[in-house]
Amino acid sequence: MPLSSRHLLGLQGVPKEDIQLILDTALTFREVLERPIKKVPTLQGKTIVNLFYENSTRTRISFELAEKRLSADSINFSVSTSSVSKGETLKDTIKNIEAMKVDMVVVRHAAAGTPLFLTKVCNSIIINAGDGIHEHPTQALLDMYSIREKLGRLDGLKVCIVGDIAHSRVALSNIYGLKTMGAKVSLCGPSTMIPRFIEDLGVDVITNIDEAIQENDVLNILRIQLERKAREYFPSIREYAKYFGITRDRLEKSGKEILILHPGPINRGVEISSDVADGQHQIILNQVTNGVAVRMAVLYLLGTLN
Amino acid sequence: MKILLKDVAVNNPAQNLKKDNIDIVIDNGVIIEIGKLNEKDFGEVKKFDLAGKLVVPGLFDMHVHLREPGREDKETVISGCNCAANGGFTGLACMPNTEPAIDSAEVVSFIKKQASNHLVEVYPVAAATLGRRGEVLSPMAELFEAGAVGFSDDGTAIKTASILKRAMEYSKMYDLPIIEHCEDDSLAGGAMNESINSTILGLPPIPSLAEDLIVMRDILVAEYTGAKIHIAHISTKKSVEMVREAKAKGIRVTAEVTPHHFTLTDDAVKTYDTNVKMNPPLRTKEDVDAIIEGLKDGTLDCIASDHAPHTIEEKEVEFEYAPNGIIGLETQIGLALTELYHKKILTIEQIIEKLSINPRKILNIPVPQIKKGEPANLTILDLNIVWTVNKFSSFSKSINTPFDKKLLTGKSVGVINKLQMFFDGKFRNI
Numbered sequence: 001m002p003l004s005s006r007h008l009l010g011l012q013g014v015p016k017e018d019i020q021l022i023l024d025t026a027l028t029f030r031e032v033l034e035r036p037i038k039k040v041p042t043l044q045g046k047t048i049v050n051l052f053y054e055n056s057t058r059t060r061i062s063f064e065l066a067e068k069r070l071s072a073d074s075i076n077f078s079v080s081t082s083s084v085s086k087g088e089t090l091k092d093t094i095k096n097i098e099a100m101k102v103d104m105v106v107v108r109h110a111a112a113g114t115p116l117f118l119t120k121v122c123n124s125i126i127i128n129a130g131d132g133i134h135e136h137p138t139q140a141l142l143d144m145y146s147i148r149e150k151l152g153r154l155d156g157l158k159v160c161i162v163g164d165i166a167h168s169r170v171a172l173s174n175i176y177g178l179k180t181m182g183a184k185v186s187l188c189g190p191s192t193m194i195p196r197f198i199e200d201l202g203v204d205v206i207t208n209i210d211e212a213i214q215e216n217d218v219l220n221i222l223r224i225q226l227e228r229k230a231r232e233y234f235p236s237i238r239e240y241a242k243y244f245g246i247t248r249d250r251l252e253k254s255g256k257e258i259l260i261l262h263p264g265p266i267n268r269g270v271e272i273s274s275d276v277a278d279g280q281h282q283i284i285l286n287q288v289t290n291g292v293a294v295r296m297a298v299l300y301l302l303g304t305l306n
Numbered sequence: 307m308k309i310l311l312k313d314v315a316v317n318n319p320a321q322n323l324k325k326d327n328i329d330i331v332i333d334n335g336v337i338i339e340i341g342k343l344n345e346k347d348f349g350e351v352k353k354f355d356l357a358g359k360l361v362v363p364g365l366f367d368m369h370v371h372l373r374e375p376g377r378e379d380k381e382t383v384i385s386g387c388n389c390a391a392n393g394g395f396t397g398l399a400c401m402p403n404t405e406p407a408i409d410s411a412e413v414v415s416f417i418k419k420q421a422s423n424h425l426v427e428v429y430p431v432a433a434a435t436l437g438r439r440g441e442v443l444s445p446m447a448e449l450f451e452a453g454a455v456g457f458s459d460d461g462t463a464i465k466t467a468s469i470l471k472r473a474m475e476y477s478k479m480y481d482l483p484i485i486e487h488c489e490d491d492s493l494a495g496g497a498m499n500e501s502i503n504s505t506i507l508g509l510p511p512i513p514s515l516a517e518d519l520i521v522m523r524d525i526l527v528a529e530y531t532g533a534k535i536h537i538a539h540i541s542t543k544k545s546v547e548m549v550r551e552a553k554a555k556g557i558r559v560t561a562e563v564t565p566h567h568f569t570l571t572d573d574a575v576k577t578y579d580t581n582v583k584m585n586p587p588l589r590t591k592e593d594v595d596a597i598i599e600g601l602k603d604g605t606l607d608c609i610a611s612d613h614a615p616h617t618i619e620e621k622e623v624e625f626e627y628a629p630n631g632i633i634g635l636e637t638q639i640g641l642a643l644t645e646l647y648h649k650k651i652l653t654i655e656q657i658i659e660k661l662s663i664n665p666r667k668i669l670n671i672p673v674p675q676i677k678k679g680e681p682a683n684l685t686i687l688d689l690n691i692v693w694t695v696n697k698f699s700s701f702s703k704s705i706n707t708p709f710d711k712k713l714l715t716g717k718s719v720g721v722i723n724k725l726q727m728f729f730d731g732k733f734r735n736i
Contacts, residue, residue: 112509134508172506196511197505198505201502201506
């Protein structure tokens with residue numbers, strides 16, 4: 001059964017069957033990544049453009065690897081090397097790229113809604129690799145994949161997303177995806193970083209991190225995004241680390257099993273202490289590996305739709 | 307030339323005038339007879355059969371961005387006036403956020419000169435401070451003498467309470483209002499209303515608080531100075547409540563609302579259509595309900611378009627990067643009639659008050675009278691015609707409207723003013 005949508009713009013409204021299909025497909029590709037020859041011919045002849053208007057190491061490399069492992073031809077377009085600095089509009093840029101006959105566009109952009117905008121001005125398949133503080137669907141998919149890999153299920157799990165919810169595209173995609181898959185989602189962070197009315201999405205908000213640890217099976221710890229003026233939303237990094245940072249002391253004090261995820265890159269000593277980042281609870285590097293498999297699944301399912 | 311408007315209804319609440327099925331004869335731009343007439347008595351006349359149409363005092367839009375001088379690619383005084391005539395307006399006030407700003411008598415005179423031969427009368431609102439920078443008062447006396455009808459730093463609120471207080475004290479000498487774009491600078495800068503929708507869409511929010519704080523400040527300063535304050539494009543429930551309370555206390559406050567703020571909510575942003583990006587942003591249903599209540603009970607004096615033309619290339623970009631504003635002169639009366647009159651929220655008299663009489667009163671401009679001996683300054687409305695908005699048939703140089711393809715009931719079929727008539731899509735001398 002194919003996916004119900006031609007593009008992957010976000011996880012809002014994406015049906016359970018689609019997420020299930022992506023995660024199950026990713027499982028197959030995860031196995032490919034363990035082979036000595038990590039390449040399949042699935043997308044041979046397809047051309048994919050990685051259109052990155054924002055700095056990204058992890059996501060871009062992950063997509064690029066996924067594309068190469070599927071034998072697609074991929075091209076990187078990043079803002080510093082493009083004609084954008086000459087004042088070309090996004091619409092003109094994408095029209096030009098499309099004129100070179102590309103099949104899929106993976107887009108990262110600082111402005112929310114850009115992937116949707118692209119679907120209106122061009123015919124290529126669009127995959128959102130993060131738009132502003134809106135969504136980052138492949139990150140949430142790989143988070144869910146990693147949780148499922150470790151705990152065997154998503155349904156009925158209690159997952160808390162910790163940190164700067166208001167300036168995170170990872171949070172929203174995780175909320176939609178996890179809830180669709182039957183998990184119970186809560187948020188924990190300083191009140192200034194929790195968007196007003198977010199409870200309307202069917203999530204609980206807690207401001208005490210020890211409570212969050214106590215009540216959840218999984219913590220997904222967001223990066224404090226210092227480049228997004230996040231610093232204006234709490235008094236000091238010291239205070240943030242003291243009241244919201246995940247430390248070994250805190251985890252040990254709770255005396256329970258808990259799974260720690262982090263989308264990276266991590267700020268050691270801020271939202272997560274080094275002993276936790278390197279410790280037994282975390283699956284941070286598994287997430288990175290799984291990211292390639294999940295992105296291969298998305299590219300494969302969308303790229304072979306017709 | 308003599309013209310005869312045959313079989314019309316007339317309504318002007320400013321004169322307590324309401325008649326059905328009468329005729330109006332206009333000679334050389336002046337109403338020479340009104341009543342049940344025999345057309346043979348008037349010799350050679352150009353006759354317009356207007357059975358079922360309603361003649362009202364010419365409509366007036368007190369919040370228009372004509373973009374000239376500076377951004378003639380978006381709109382000019384002439385194209386904006388054409389647009390106004392096509393939308394049923396015989397007069398408008400234009401806002402000072404031009405380049406240069408309307409902060410000198412020369413710019414006021416320039417704009418008035420551009421419009422001098424047009425059917426539509428143009429009344430510039432001048433900047434309250436030099437360059438709209440909020441630092442030094444504009445030469446208000448000189449601006450008044452040149453023809454400015456109010457003062458505003460529109461686009462932003464007047465920067466500090468101290469310069470606002472001085473602006474009010476100074477403008478009070480000429481009994482002109484300060485017209486405020488109410489938005490606290492430190493809370494500004496977002497792309498849409500703060501609500502669950504801004505979270506879902508990942509767009510930087512503008513809280514309603516940003517408007518409410520400045521409305522509160524301005525009302526207090528108006529009370530303190532005794533000057534006139536006019537709240538432009540009100541958009542929040544709390545602001546409507548504050549204006550209502552201030553009016554009850556006798557503070558000299560008036561307020562306007564745009565058609566988009568009484569028809570749309572921030573749900574419309576869900577498509578990231580940049581034609582629903584405006585400032586103040588579209589708010590929630592609760593706010594729209596409060597605005598409708600405010601229109602009904604008279605808290606909100608006027609309906610004004612905030613006609614804000616932008617080029618296609620400026621609007622066809624990422625939502626966050628698009629400029630704020632939409633064109634509105636040609637959809638305004640249709641939206642008011644469809645959403646307020648036909649839904650029995652406002653009577654036709656209230657519509658006329660809010661779109662013709664009150665804006666002129668606020669700006670100290672005489673209200674046109676429909677009687678013998680008066681210059682003909684009229685709008686002819688068809689209250690029941692059903693039509694579809696087509697942005698490509700706009701007279702504006704821009705097409706940024708969210709109401710394209712919308713079905714509306716009621717529109718202007720013509721206007722008469724200054725020895726000219728606009729009818730059937732054409733201007734003619736009369």
